[in-house]
Amino acid sequence: MRTRLRLTRDGETYxxxxxxxxxxxxxxxxxxxxxxxxGDPALAVQLGADAKAVDALADRFAxxxxxxxxxxxxxxxxxxxxxxxxxxxxMFLERNMFSEEDFHRELTFYRENFDALALGIVEAVAExxxxxxxxxxxxxS
Numbered sequence: 001m002r003t004r005l006r007l008t009r010d011g012e013t014y015x016x017x018x019x020x021x022x023x024x025x026x027x028x029x030x031x032x033x034x035x036x037x038x039g040d041p042a043l044a045v046q047l048g049a050d051a052k053a054v055d056a057l058a059d060r061f062a063x064x065x066x067x068x069x070x071x072x073x074x075x076x077x078x079x080x081x082x083x084x085x086x087x088x089x090x091m092f093l094e095r096n097m098f099s100e101e102d103f104h105r106e107l108t109f110y111r112e113n114f115d116a117l118a119l120g121i122v123e124a125v126a127e128x129x130x131x132x133x134x135x136x137x138x139x140x141s
Contacts, residue, residue, distance in 0.1 A: 001025070001109075003116035005124040013072050014128060020065040025117055028107050029084035030058040036091065047083045054080065078121055085118035 006017040018026075033046060033054070040050045047054060057077055073081075089111050092103045103111050 001113050001117070003113070003120040005117075005120050007073075007124040007128045009128045010072070013074050014078065014125070016071050016073055016124075017068050018061070018065075018071050019068045022117065023061040023065050023069075025109055025113060026081055026084070027058050027061040028109065029088050029114060030054055030061075030081075032088055032107060033084055033091070034058065046087045047080050048076070049080045054084075057081070075125075078125060082118050082121045085114040085121075088114060 001021050002019050005022070007014040008016075030047075034043070034051060038046075043049065043051055043054060049057070053076075057080055060071060088107060089098060089103065092099045092106070094102075098111070100111060103109075107114075
């Protein structure tokens with residue numbers, strides 16, 4: 001699995017070349033967390049987006065992709081994807097122990113694939129330059 005994203009900054013968005021396997025990982029992470037039906041407040045804490053936004057983003061990765069494809073992503077989209085990839089693992093804690101078997105059975109990927117892809121998002125944004133601006137971002141007191 002190629003875990004590095006290719007991002008090119010284009011104004012306030014990024015143009016990314018997404019592989020079919022990356023699309024499947026993104027779609028599975030988003031759909032899994034959305035499917036837990038924890039409600040918009042919990043989803044907002046987990047992913048920084050409400051159910052409607054998560055569904056819309058997941059739909060952009062839907063379909064049987066046989067080749068890589070370009071997709072325009074906002075900083076918020078990238079934040080939501082990163083959050084989904086990193087949040088999925090905690091849903092597989094049993095007695096405070098992570099269940100790799102259950103994670104793989106449910107998501108058809110290994111945790112290290114999700115972790116590496118999440119890191120790949122951050123590194124690609126850093127390489128593309130400019131600061132990542134996320135709605136409601138910034139410090140707080």
